[in-house]
Amino acid sequence: MASQRAQWGSRIGFILAAAGSAVGLGNIWKFPYITGENGGGLFVIIYLVCIALVGIPIMMAEIMIGRAAQAQPVVAFEKLQGKKTPWAGVGWLGVVAGFVILSYYIVVAGWAMDYTLKSVVNITEPIHDTAEVEGSTYRITTPVDEMTLTLITRKAEKELKYPVRAIKNQAKPSVWDDYDRYTEALGKARVVNVHHNEMRVDVWSDQPEGVLHAIGEADVTEVMISNDARDQYLEARQHLFENDEFARNIELAESLMREVEIKRKDQLLATMQEYESKSELEIRDEAEKVHRRTVIYQKVDEKFATVAVDGWTSTFWSSIFMLLVILIVAGGVSRGIERTCRILMPTLIILILIMVVYGAFKDGFLEALQFVFKPDASKLKPSGVLEAMGHAFFTLSLGMGAMITYGSYQQSKTKLVGQSVAIALLDTAIALLACMMIFPIIFSYDQEAAAGPGLVFKSMPLAFAEIGKGGMLLAILFFGLLVFAAITSAISLLEVVASYFIDQLGWNRRKAAWILGGIILAFGLGSAFAADPDFKLVSWESSYGSDFFTTIDYLASNWLLPMGGLFIALYVGWGMPKRLRNAELEDVPRPLIMGWLLLVRFVAPLLVIIVLMQKVGILDANEVFHDLFH
Numbered sequence: 225m226a227s228q229r230a231q232w233g234s235r236i237g238f239i240l241a242a243a244g245s246a247v248g249l250g251n252i253w254k255f256p257y258i259t260g261e262n263g264g265g266l267f268v269i270i271y272l273v274c275i276a277l278v279g280i281p282i283m284m285a286e287i288m289i290g291r292a293a294q295a296q297p298v299v300a301f302e303k304l305q306g307k308k309t310p311w312a313g314v315g316w317l318g319v320v321a322g323f324v325i326l327s328y329y330i331v332v333a334g335w336a337m338d339y340t341l342k343s344v345v346n347i348t349e350p351i352h353d354t355a356e357v358e359g360s361t362y363r364i365t366t367p368v369d370e371m372t373l374t375l376i377t378r379k380a381e382k383e384l385k386y387p388v389r390a391i392k393n394q395a396k397p398s399v400w401d402d403y404d405r406y407t408e409a410l411g412k413a414r415v416v417n418v419h420h421n422e423m424r425v426d427v428w429s430d431q432p433e434g435v436l437h438a439i440g441e442a443d444v445t446e447v448m449i450s451n452d453a454r455d456q457y458l459e460a461r462q463h464l465f466e467n468d469e470f471a472r473n474i475e476l477a478e479s480l481m482r483e484v485e486i487k488r489k490d491q492l493l494a495t496m497q498e499y500e501s502k503s504e505l506e507i508r509d510e511a512e513k514v515h516r517r518t519v520i521y522q523k524v525d526e527k528f529a530t531v532a533v534d535g536w537t538s539t540f541w542s543s544i545f546m547l548l549v550i551l552i553v554a555g556g557v558s559r560g561i562e563r564t565c566r567i568l569m570p571t572l573i574i575l576i577l578i579m580v581v582y583g584a585f586k587d588g589f590l591e592a593l594q595f596v597f598k599p600d601a602s603k604l605k606p607s608g609v610l611e612a613m614g615h616a617f618f619t620l621s622l623g624m625g626a627m628i629t630y631g632s633y634q635q636s637k638t639k640l641v642g643q644s645v646a647i648a649l650l651d652t653a654i655a656l657l658a659c660m661m662i663f664p665i666i667f668s669y670d671q672e673a674a675a676g677p678g679l680v681f682k683s684m685p686l687a688f689a690e691i692g693k694g695g696m697l698l699a700i701l702f703f704g705l706l707v708f709a710a711i712t713s714a715i716s717l718l719e720v721v722a723s724y725f726i727d728q729l730g731w732n733r734r735k736a737a738w739i740l741g742g743i744i745l746a747f748g749l750g751s752a753f754a755a756d757p758d759f760k761l762v763s764w765e766s767s768y769g770s771d772f773f774t775t776i777d778y779l780a781s782n783w784l785l786p787m788g789g790l791f792i793a794l795y796v797g798w799g800m801p802k803r804l805r806n807a808e809l810e811d812v813p814r815p816l817i818m819g820w821l822l823l824v825r826f827v828a829p830l831l832v833i834i835v836l837m838q839k840v841g842i843l844d845a846n847e848v849f850h851d852l853f854h
Contacts, residue, residue, distance in 0.1 A: 225842055227739070228631055230556060230557035230558065231557065231558065231633050231635060232557065232562055232632065232634055233558045233562055235634075235636070235639065235643070236762065237558070237565070237566060238562075238564040238630065238633070238634050238643070239292070239643055239646050239647060239650075240562070240565045240569045241561055241562050241565040241567060241630060241712075241716075242287075242627060242630050242647045243565075243646075243647045243650040243651055244565040244568065244569050244711065244713065244715075244716070245621045245626045245627070245713055245716030245717075246620045246621050246648075246650075246651040246711070246713070247572065247650065247651050247654050247709055247712060248329075248649060248709045248710055248712060248713025249329065249332055249333065249336075249617055249623055249706065249710050249712070249713065250615065250619040250655075250713070251616050251651065251654050251655040251658050251709065252576075252654075252655075252658045252661075252680070252705065252706055252709050253332065253618075253680045253681075253706065254615065254618070255615060255619060255655040255658060256658050256659050256662045256663070256679055256680070257680065258611055258615060259271075259596065259659055259680040260663075260666075260672075260673035260679055261605070261608075262388075262603070262604055262605050262608035262611065262612075263386070263600060263602075263603020263604050263605070263608075264595040264596050264597075264598070264600070264673070265339030265594075265595065265596065265597060265598045265599040265600050265603070265604065266599040266600060266603070266604045266608075267604055267608045267611075267612060268596060268597065268659075269599055270294065270604075270608070270612045271612040271615065271616065272611055272652065274612050274613050274615075274616040275616050275620070275648055275652055276832070277823060277827050277828065277831065278616055278789070278823075278827070278828045278831055278832070279616045279617075279622065279648055280615075280644050280645060280648045281729045281793065281820055281823040281827075281828050282620075282622050282623075282629055282789045282792060282793050282824065282828055283620055283622060283644045283648060284640055284641065284820065284824075285638060285649065285792050285793055285795075285796035285797075285824055286622065286625075286626075286627035286628045286631060286792055287627050287628070287630070287631035287634075287643065287801075288631070288640060288796060288808045288809075289301075289304070289628050289631065289645060289792070289795070289806065290611040290627065290628040290629060290630065290631025290632035290633075290634070290723055290799075291631045291632065291634055291635070291636070291637065291640075291808060292304060292804045292807070292808055293628075293632060294632050294635070294810065295632050295727050296315070296625065296628065296629045296632060296720065296723035296724050296726075296727050296728075297311050297314070297315030297316075297318040297319060297625035297628045297629065297720065297724075298315035298316055298318075298319060298724055298725045298728065299315070299724070299728050299808070300315060300628055300632065301314060301315045301795075304317075304800065304804065305799070307478055307607060308608030310472070311791075311795055311799065314788065314791040314792060314795065315625060315628075317623075317625075317784060317787060317788045317791070318623065318624050318625025318626075318628065318720060318737050318788050319625060319720060319721055319724055320784065321623060321624040321625070321784035321785055321788055322624045322625060322626065322717045322718075322720035322721050323721050323744060323747070323779045324492060324715055324776050324779065324780045324784065326622060326714060326717040326718060326721070326744050326748075327744050327745075327747045327748035327750075327751060327776070328748060328751040328776055328777055329710070329713070329714055329717065330542045330545050330546050330549075330714065330744075330745065330748055331538055331542050331751045331752050331773065332710070332729075332750055333541075333542075333545045333706075333707065333710035333711075333714060334538055334540075334542040334544070334545050334752075335531055335532060335538070335541065335676050335681060336706035336707045336710060337541045337544060337545055337707055338531045338541050338699065339531075339681065339685065339699075339703040339706075340703040340704050340707055342527065343688070343696060343699035343700045343703055344700055346696045347527055348524070348685065348688050348689035348696065349693070349696065350700060351520055351523040351524060351527065351689045352520070352654075352690065352691075352695070353688050354519065354523060355516045355517075355519040355520045355523065355689070355690075356516065358515070358516070358519045359512045359513070359515050359516030359519065362511070362512060362513070362516075363508050363511070363512040363515075364517040364683070366379055368504050368507055369507065371511035371784050372499055372508055372511075374511065374514070375499060375507065375510060375511055375514065376492065376495045376496055376499055378514065379495050379498075380488070380491045380495040380582075381494045383491055383495070384488060384491050385550070386524040386600075386602060386603050387487055387491075387602075388487065388488075389602060389603065390483070390603075391480055391483050391484055391487065392480060392601035393602060395473075395476050395477060395478060395480055396847050397844075397847060398473070398844070398847060399473040399476055399477050400477060401475060402470055402473040402477070403473065403474060403477035403478075403481075403822070404728060406470075406477075406580075409827075414452075415843075441575040450676055455819070472786075492820055496654060512539065514670075515668065515684070516690070516700035517669070517690060519598040519658065520686050520689045520690055521682070521686050523580075523689070524682065524685045524686045525682060527700075529681065529682060532681075532755050533755045533756055533757065533758035534756060535570075535749075535752050535753030535755075535758075535759050535760075538752035538753070538756075539749060539752045539753070542745065542748055542752055543745060545707075545710070545711075545714070546741055546744070546745045546748075548711060549711065549714045549715050549718050549741065550718070550737045550738055550741040552564050552711070552715050553715055553718045553719055553722060553733070553737040553741070554733055554734045554737035554738065556733060557633050557699055560715075561715055561716075562717065564712070564715065565712055565715075566709070568708045568711060568712050569712065570707075571708060572654075572705055572708045572709055572712070573654070574603045575660055575701050575704065575708070576654060576657050576658065576705060577593055577657070578701060579661040579698070579701060579702060579705075580657055580660050580661050582698065583660060583661055583662075583663075583668075584664070585662030586664045586665060586667075586668040587667075587668045588663070588665070588666065588667025588668035588669075589664040589668075591663075591667045592659070592660060592662070592663035592664040592666070592667050595667070596656070596660065598661060607739060610834075610835055610838055613786075613831060613832075613835050614781055614782060614786065614835065617781075617786055617789055618781055618783040618785060619651060619655060620647075620648060620651060621713070621716060622785065622789045622792075623722045623784065623786060623787070623788030623789035623790075623792070624717070624784070624785060625788070626716040626717065626718060626719070626720050628721050628792075629716070629719055629723050630716065630719075632723075634684065637807055637808060637810060638811045639808070639811070640808055640809065640811075640812065641804055641816065641820075661702075662679065662680070662684065665684065665687045666679070666683055666684075666687065667686040668687070669686070669690050671683040671686060671687060680706070684699075684702060685699065688702070690806075700708075718737065718740065718741055718744070721740050721744070722736035722737050722740045722741075723736075725739075725740065735836060750772040750773075750776075751772055751773040753772075754771040754772045754773035754774070755771060755773070759802055760772070766805050770823075780851075782835075783836075786832050786835050786836055787836065789828070790828075790832040790833065790836070792831055793824045793825075793828045793829050793832070794825075794829055796824055797821060797825035797829075798825060814844045
């Protein structure tokens, strides 16, 4: 009954709990690394647009459904539309999404707990000391010419990353798909008996430096090839070029690759000239620093990343984390969830601000500021537009029924817009602060911004190890806040699943939390052991093309959440009884209601459908977005 239903103790308690659901590993782990992979600036702007056009409207819709029905997702649709309504399937979609996401979420959260304990016992200090010794040894035993060559190659490749991406972005992704097929097909045939400058060498066609192109068009006074090898190559090329469009794509790709080679040679020359002006002392100082960081990376990878490939250790930490989540959810809405979020959310914000302030005094702060907030279309991958959309769902806990469930514990019919905007702003602000917490340290210690999922779990420990003694405290703060963020999100995921059994089957809260938490933990064993070479599901990886963890993450992030969000937008925009919708919007100005209806009825569904069409292969959005941005 609605009168017996648990309620939040206050409006601020609801906002903090809902923001806690949204703020999690998605903000501090995932958002910084996908921002790094997509070149920062422009990706961040697109993400913010997705939050405004899709995130906030659908969040309002979810909270509205929960408040109107005073029930969790499945029951909510049945109460609003009747017992056998097909809309109840949308509620089930949310329950399944919450179940699946929490099963692997606890594994990542467990890694954060493992890293926190390793930071407490100061595992990075001996790594730092070992690297110092090995760096000094390298300095006094390695010839300066060898050091110089290593530094030139390393810096040139780093400087070439975005210029090369900008050149390649001049062609659509489909052009590069054809080029990859072309080089792979010709790469299977060995080109032999090549003479260059009077030297006879055997050349493989997939060697770098444009060997195939050189064979096809180079001056014969510089490159001489046996007639058999040339005929074999030209015949294979002719067969592949029988399709006119394919031929045009290859010609375009080859011309761009020639630009890449010119850019590479120019950059190498410029870098060589730069190092010619440096003294031997400067070169040895820089080479020692680079070698020291290489040693630290190897040692950090050995010490920290082992948890990901040890299924038993992952299971241990996942169980500890799940136990904490179960205890909080079993404690109730007001006494358990709200009270926990009232403590953890302010603590989380304070810890992030401490790290941001620390980063503000690092050499890489200005570079981080430009990277995150300065738009540069040449750095954005075409796929980044879709990734921004998908992450908007993931980070705001949309499509999984969390906001419907949390909204159901609130009887107020006012402040819907203000609450939704406040939750989204808090979530977005923390995501951006997480970038400004991580990237100054990454750039200050010459780490790679596009390090992928390892940005938090490899690159950051490396930076902490290089800092030395102060790195221990920073590591404890950083990984501790990761755990706090994970807890606030995980309790909402378990609440979505458990609340069905509480609302529909009459289970008491403790029973639902313990039983469902245990089942989710058991299902999560597949993710915990996904990378364990002794226990992983070998047949799964060969059948699905990725391990169990990656598969269910893909399923949840790319299918369950967008589909859930799509149907919720369609229901509130078109299917929800008008009197119920108007009751939830009674304090909202008419123009704002019309704007929200436009977004929730047309804009948000259209954007989500584009994402889904990309997934099923009906639309190649990468091609479309390439034309928009180039």
